[in-house]
Amino acid sequence: MLTAEEVSQIEHEISLVPVRKAAGIEALKIVQQHRGWVSDESLKDTAAFLGVSAEELDSVATFYNLIFRQPVGRHVILLCDSISCWVMGYEKIREHLMQKLGIKYGQTTPDGRFTLLPNVCLGTCDCAPALMVGPDLYQNVTPEELDEILSRYN
Amino acid sequence: MEKPLTQHITPDRKPLSLKEYEQVGGYRAVHKILKELTPEGVTNLVKDSNLRGRGGAGFNTGLKWSFVPMGPEVPRPKYLVANADEMEPGTFKDRILLEGNPHQLIEGMIVASYAIQADISYVFLRWAYKKAAQEITKAINEAYAAGYLGQNILGSGYSLEMHLHTGVGRYMCGEETALLNALEGKRATPRAKPPFPQVSGLFGKPTIVNNVETLCCLPHIVNNGAAWFKGLSRTGDAGTKIYGVSGKVNKPGAWELPMGVTVRELIEEYAGGMKNGYRFKGALPGGASTDFLVEEHLDTPMDYPSIAAVGSRMGTGTMIILDDHTCPVGFVHNLQHFFAQESCGFCTPCREGLPWVEKILLSLDRGEGKPEDIQLLNFHTKALGPGNTFCALAPGAMEPLQSALKYFGEDFERHINEKQCPWK
Incomplete structure (x- = not known):
């Protein structure tokens, strides 16, 4: 079941587009914002609300990198693995994160705190290597300061 | 040296409020076009300025607009979309304009919208640009409150709505027809052209998609003229x-x-x-x-x-x-990993070819390459080149590969002959 708040936010998005299902991506974003990820059940409820099949909405949900169809931790770390960050040695950051958190790409720490994902170019190549934790951008990151950065997130 | 686009952007990128922007001459171009110029007049001015699209293709902006059907009998609503889905690896220029001076973008979008008589406009912003999203939302609200957006702008009879759409991450969204599919809530796969978006774009209506930097040039061209804009450049390309x-x-x-x-x-x-x-x-x-x-x-x-x-x-x-401390094979492998991952999977050469290329480069990087791999890579640069794929993603991916083979061919050979990466 979608909550009243989710319904009202999705209705607003529907009002901005000429056909109901065009609000599909916005609806997925709204559901994910409230629930952290989009479960099969959430997907079915959202699809029914939009008047499309769950399969059709899933084809959209799974196309985009940042709609999560699996549970994620409270904070998602997006590590840029594109060219400028590669040249500037992002692999050291990756190794440090994986070792420190004890997880690989796509995994979540057992305490549900962090999920680690690779991400394409974050558009801050003059400050490589870069990563995001949730909505926060970190630039010119060194392995030494990673522990301090992570400690800001509970 | 004049820097019209970035003159009001500070190192901390704290953007000007609407009032501050007006005080330094902001929104003058909107007053000017609505009072003094016809839509065709704006299009001709921009055509004359020789402004070329800053997203990468370099097409004449005014010429692009001139393909939009005009007059009372055309399909409505017409749309203008700002392509702010900056995702080309190594590219970080639009972020500066988006975070540093959102009103300049909005003003440029009003100029472009007026020229094509668009009714609705969107900023298609990539998800990762959180600060830009906040600043643009604030700036759009200010522009509505000041009467630069909405019904009957400045009493001119011209009306324009503007919305922010944040994408959910896919390189393909930078391709303009794929971007339109994303805006329609679909998978971001490219569309067949023709029909071109200028005639049948968003929801089947006439649509123009312009890059952020392109749009930000427009207020300055309106205020200072085509000759001034051309004079900014050292060469035949303006601005x-x-x-x-x-x-x-x-x-x-x-x-x-x-x-x-x-x-x-x-x-x-x-x-x-x-x-x-x-x-x-x-x-x-x-x-x-x-x-x-x-x-x-x-x-x-x-x-x-x-x-x-x-x-x-x-x-x-x-x-x-x-x-010289960075391996060219590793460099190109990183690029091909990106392209293989971001291929939308819609057409076969791109979906199948790019992962193949990535795999060959990985084996070279690990010292497991075979002599025939070079020939295979060369074959792919042709097979995935222009004319063989549905959109420009795979041909674009082949550009760094074909030139790396040409200039750094010796380094590729060394990986095979020495059975290891000489840089490791």
Whole structure:
């Protein structure tokens, strides 16, 4: 079941587009914002609300990198693995994160705190290597300061 | 040296409020077009200015607009979309404009919308640009409150709505027809052309998609004229350009400069030269999908025809440097991993070919390459080249590969002969 708040936010998005299902991506974003990820059940409820099949909405949900169809931790770390960050040695950051958190790409720490994902170019190549934790951008990151950065997130 | 696009952007990128923006001449272009110019007049002015699309393709902006059907009998609503889905690896120029002066973008969007008589406009912003999303939302609200957006703008009878859409991450969204599919809530796969979006775009209506930097040039062209805009440049291509340099240089960054500064000036003067102990080996001049330039090209002006004449593309004008301590095979492998991952999977050569290329490069990188691999890679640069795929993604991916094989062929051979990466 979608909550009243989710319904009202999705209705607003529907009002901005000429056909109901065009609000599909916005609806997925709204559901994910409230629930952290989009479960099969959430997907079915959202699809029914939009008047499309769950399969059709899933084809959209799974196309985009940042709609999560699996549970994620409270904070998602997006590590840029594109060219400028590669040249500037992002692999050291990756190794440090994986070792420190004890997880690989796509995994979540057992305490549900962090999920680690690779991400394409974050558009801050003059400050490589870069990563995001949730909505926060970190630039010119060194392995030494990673522990301090992570400690800001509970 | 004039820097119209970035003159009001401070190093901390705290943007001007609407009031502050007006005080430095902001929104004058909106007053001017609504009072003094017809939509056709604006289009002709921009055509005359020789403004070329800053997203990478370099098409004449006014000419692009001129394909939109005009007059009372045409399909409505018409749409204008700002392509703010900056995702070309190595590119970080639109972020500066989006975060640093959102009102300039909104003003440019009003100018473009008026020229094509659009009814609704969207900023298609990539998800990762959180600060930009906040600033643009605030600026759009201010523009509505001041009467620059909404019904009957400044009493002119012209009306325009504007919305922000944040994407959920896919390189394909930068391709304009794929972007339109994303805006319609669909998978971002490219559409067949024709019909071109100018005639049948968003929800089947006439639509123009312009890059952020392109749109930000417009208020200045309206205020100062086509001749002034042309005069900003050192070469035949008009205006300024936001150039960038990343990689092992002393001062990586982005700078608004006259169109046509040379590759050498960018690297040595603005980026402060190579870091101590590193030598320049090559550069992708305008993002991941452009051909390498090497030492012999350093004095080439960075404009569309000059870069094309030496076998590459201006692209986004943000350069990525390959230094002598970095393996060119590894460099290209990183790029092909990106392209293989971001292929939408819609057409076969791209979906199947790019992962194959990635795999071959990985085996070379690990010292497991075979002599015939070079031939296979060369085959792919043709098979995935222009004319064989549905959109420009795979041909773009082949540009750095084909030029790496051409300039750094010896380094590829060494990986095979020495059965290891010489840089490891």
